[in-house]
Amino acid sequence: MKILVVSSDRTGDDHVAINLGDALLTDALVQALRARGHSPLVADFGHERHGDGEPRLKLDGVASLVRAVRAADAVIIGGGTLLQDDGPKHGLGGLPRLCATVVGVAKATGTPVGFYAVGCDPVERFLPKMLLRFAVHNVPVFVRETTSAERVNGQLRGTAHVGADASLLLSHRTAPATEGGPLVLTLNRKHAAAVTAEHVSALRAKYGSVVFLNMSQSGDGLTDSAAVEPAALALFDRVTSTLSWPEAESIIAGASAVVGSRMHALYASMLLGRPMVAVSDLPKVVTFATEFEVPRVGSIAEVSSVEPRLANDGVLSAATSRAVKSLDDLLAAL
Incomplete structure (x- = not known):
């Protein structure tokens, strides 16, 4: 499948990731999708990405998002704490708007959409909560831990399945012992x-x-x-x-x-x-x-x-298995 990946990863005006954690999660998900025979492409609402890492598709607004969703066979939103109210006191917040817009476009175009390895923080304000409730309504949602699942099922009135963090899709590759490293x-x-x-x-x-x-x-x-x-x-x-x-x-x-x-x-x-x-x-x-x-x-x-x-290490192995299984379960649901 051609899969459009939407995350909170953005490229700054210096052409590198604004947040390296978001870049890690996104690259891990993309590599796992490609290993399963899919063709993933990452949406980036920032500047053009240079350097190492997975390539990004630069988008500059809703119209370009609609075109990208239409060209895809499915859309995956994740990972990271995307289900949260990240806005100022009197604003809607960027993440509730992003999630609701992507899900709305996907539903309008008939493109399957789901959430993978997301976190959910408490959401108290009315409008951001309504946007996030719309985003998770009748959409498969896989979260990274049980607390997030409880919030999705409670505050957002969705149905969440517990997986693990997207970074765990990367192989566990212990680096050589470092003597005298910083x-x-x-x-x-x-x-x-x-x-x-x-x-x-x-x-x-x-x-x-x-x-x-x-x-x-x-x-x-x-x-x-x-x-x-x-x-x-x-x-x-x-x-x-x-x-x-x-x-x-x-x-x-x-x-x-x-x-x-x-x-x-x-x-x-x-x-x-x-x-x-x-x-x-x-x-x-x-x-x-x-x-x-x-x-x-x-x-x-x-x-x-x-x-x-x-x-x-035993806990890490169990969490890695959940990350892999939850991705396979999401792909089967799309």
């Missing part, structure tokens, strides 16, 4: 803003060198590292910018350990066999750390006192 720190802006020079100095004393990996690398000044105070930022051995996902993956593979609140950097660390510490009280990170038995702390100040640990 600690890779990958934090969202909230946690990055709490990093002090004392924190970085303590990490350097323990690990030797520290790299800050920007998973959000937007060209508009909203990189994760932009929130770090200058005195602390100056102490990092490297602060990344404008990477492709394969380049970011190589940095994680060469790390002695990974510490982060960026969930899909943690997923990549797990797939590459890197020990890690999760830093966050965000529900999705708490769920990840609990499921895969990874040490977790609430703040960067606690990291130096905790030893990084590998994820539970």
